[in-house]
Amino acid sequence: MSRRTLDLMRAMAGVQKRCPAHQATPMSTGSCSHAKEYAFEMACSNIRYGPGVTQELGQDLANMNAKNVCVITDKNLEKLPPMKAALDSLHANKITYQLFSDVSVEPTDHSIRKAIDFARKGQFDVFVAVGGGSVIDTAKAANLYLSHPEAEFLDFVNAPIGKGKPVRNTLKPLIAVPTTAGTGSETTGVAIFDYEPLKAKTGIANRALKPTLAIVDPLHVKHMPERVAAHSGFDVLCHALESFTAIPFNERGPKPADPILRPAYQGSNPISDVWARHAFALLRKFFKRNVFDCEDFEARSAMHLASCYAGIGFGNAGVHLCHGMSYPISGLVKKFVAKDYESSEKPIIPHGLAVVMTSPAVFSFTAPACPDRHIEAVQLLGGRDTRNIKAADAGAVLADVLREYMSQMKIENGLSALGYGKADVDDLVKGTLPQERVTKLAPRSHVERDLANIFENSMTVY
Structure with missing residues (x-):
C-alpha cells in the first residue's frame, strides 16, 4: 500500500462526522504500533x-x-x-x-x-x-x-x-x-x-x-418483590444504555502490552451493541409489566433474558458514569432503607436504584459526544419518531424518556429523597474518583466540577 494511499485513508478518517461508536472497525494499515486500542475480545458464559x-x-x-x-x-x-x-x-x-x-x-x-x-x-x-x-x-x-x-x-x-x-x-x-x-x-x-x-x-x-x-x-x-423487580430492571436499562454509549473500543488507550492485560470493560463494540439493542426492545415492551404483575410470566421471563442480553453487552463494553457515580451513593447511605429490603440489617440503597438516580443528568451530559447514539436510544426505548430531533436536543430528550420510566416505576424523586443534600456533593464526588475503571469509558471527558454538577442536578428528578 502506497504512502499516498495511507495519507488519503487517514485524511478521510479525520473528517468523519458520525459518532465514532457507529463507525466500522478501521482498516489496519499494517503497523504493529498503536497508541490506542485496536482490538476487542468477546467473552461470555x-x-x-x-x-x-x-x-x-x-x-x-x-x-x-x-x-x-x-x-x-x-x-x-x-x-x-x-x-x-x-x-x-x-x-x-x-x-x-x-x-x-x-x-x-x-x-x-x-x-x-x-x-x-x-x-x-x-x-x-x-x-x-x-x-x-x-x-x-x-x-x-x-x-x-x-x-x-x-x-x-x-x-x-x-x-x-x-x-x-x-x-x-x-x-x-x-x-x-x-x-x-x-x-x-x-x-x-x-x-x-x-x-x-x-x-x-x-x-x-x-x-x-x-x-x-x-x-x-x-x-x-x-418470586421477586415489586421493588426488587423495579430496581433490577433499571440496572438492566443502565447496563444497556451505558455500554451502548461508552467510548468506542478503538478510542480507548493505550493498547495493552500483553493480551492478558486487556480489560474486561473495553468500550462499545459491534458485538456488544447487538445485545444492547435487543435489551432495549425487551425493556420497552416488558419492563413495566414485569414490575407490577408478578404473575405475568411472559414479562418476567422476557426481563430475565433482557438481563442476560445487557450482561453480555456491558460485560465486554463496560459501563460508565451512572455506575461509577452509583457506588458512593450506595456506600455513603445514611438512614434510607428501600421498600422490600426491610430485612437488611443496615440502611440500604439498592444498586439499581443508586444507578438510575443520576441517569437523566448523566445522559444530558454525555449526549454531545455522540448524539446519534442517544437519539437511537430514544427511539428504541421510547418508541418515538426521532427523525426531527436535533443533535443539540439529544440529551434532553433521552433524559425525558428516562424520567418517564422512573415515574412509571414509582422511583423516588432524586438523591434528596434518599437522604442526600448539596452538602454531600463533595463526598459523593470523592467517592466517584476511584471508579476510573468505569468512568473513563464515558464518551465525554469530565472533571470533578462536571461530576459535582451531575450530582447537583440529580437531587431532584421530576
Whole structure:
C-alpha cells in the first residue's frame, strides 16, 4: 500500500462526522504500533435458558465429575423455591456439597472474606451460585481466591484501591443460577462489593471470573418483590444504555502490552451493541409489566433474558458514569432503607436504584459526544419518531424518556429523597474518583466540577 494511499485513508478518517461508536472497525494499515486500542475480545458464559431448567443442575455436576461442591446463596433464598429446586437436583444425582449462605445483600469486603475463608477450608472442585448479583459475585471471588491460595485480598481488586493483578491460575468451574432479572452477573467476569475501610464500592474485573455455565430459569424470577423487580430492571436499562454509549473500543488507550492485560470493560463494540439493542426492545415492551404483575410470566421471563442480553453487552463494553457515580451513593447511605429490603440489617440503597438516580443528568451530559447514539436510544426505548430531533436536543430528550420510566416505576424523586443534600456533593464526588475503571469509558471527558454538577442536578428528578 502506497504512502499516498495511507495519507488519503487517514485524511478521510479525520473528517468523519458520525459518532465514532457507529463507525466500522478501521482498516489496519499494517503497523504493529498503536497508541490506542485496536482490538476487542468477546467473552461470555455458556447460557442455558428454559422454565424448570434448574432440574438439570445435578446432572451437570455429575457430568463434571464433581466430588466436593460449594453451593453459595443468601439467608433469604435459602428458604425459597429456587434453592429447593437446586438442592433437589443435587440430591437426586447424589452430589456431595457444602452450603454457604452468609452472603450480604450488598456484599462487603468483610462478607467476601468470609466466603473466601469457607472456600479455602473446603477445597472445593466446583462452585454453584443460586441468587442475584450479590450471591454470584461472592461466588466468583471465593473461586478466584481458592484458586490463588497465596494471594492477599487486595491483589486482584481493581486499582487504585487494589493492585489489579492479572489472573494467572485456572479457576474452578462455576455454575450460576440467577434469581433476579437485573445484574447480568451470570454472564460477566466482574464481582462488585463495598470496600468498607473507604466506604466505597469497588470490585474485581477479569474474564477468568465469568461463570462456566449460566442456568437461566425464568421460574425463579416469579418470586421477586415489586421493588426488587423495579430496581433490577433499571440496572438492566443502565447496563444497556451505558455500554451502548461508552467510548468506542478503538478510542480507548493505550493498547495493552500483553493480551492478558486487556480489560474486561473495553468500550462499545459491534458485538456488544447487538445485545444492547435487543435489551432495549425487551425493556420497552416488558419492563413495566414485569414490575407490577408478578404473575405475568411472559414479562418476567422476557426481563430475565433482557438481563442476560445487557450482561453480555456491558460485560465486554463496560459501563460508565451512572455506575461509577452509583457506588458512593450506595456506600455513603445514611438512614434510607428501600421498600422490600426491610430485612437488611443496615440502611440500604439498592444498586439499581443508586444507578438510575443520576441517569437523566448523566445522559444530558454525555449526549454531545455522540448524539446519534442517544437519539437511537430514544427511539428504541421510547418508541418515538426521532427523525426531527436535533443533535443539540439529544440529551434532553433521552433524559425525558428516562424520567418517564422512573415515574412509571414509582422511583423516588432524586438523591434528596434518599437522604442526600448539596452538602454531600463533595463526598459523593470523592467517592466517584476511584471508579476510573468505569468512568473513563464515558464518551465525554469530565472533571470533578462536571461530576459535582451531575450530582447537583440529580437531587431532584421530576
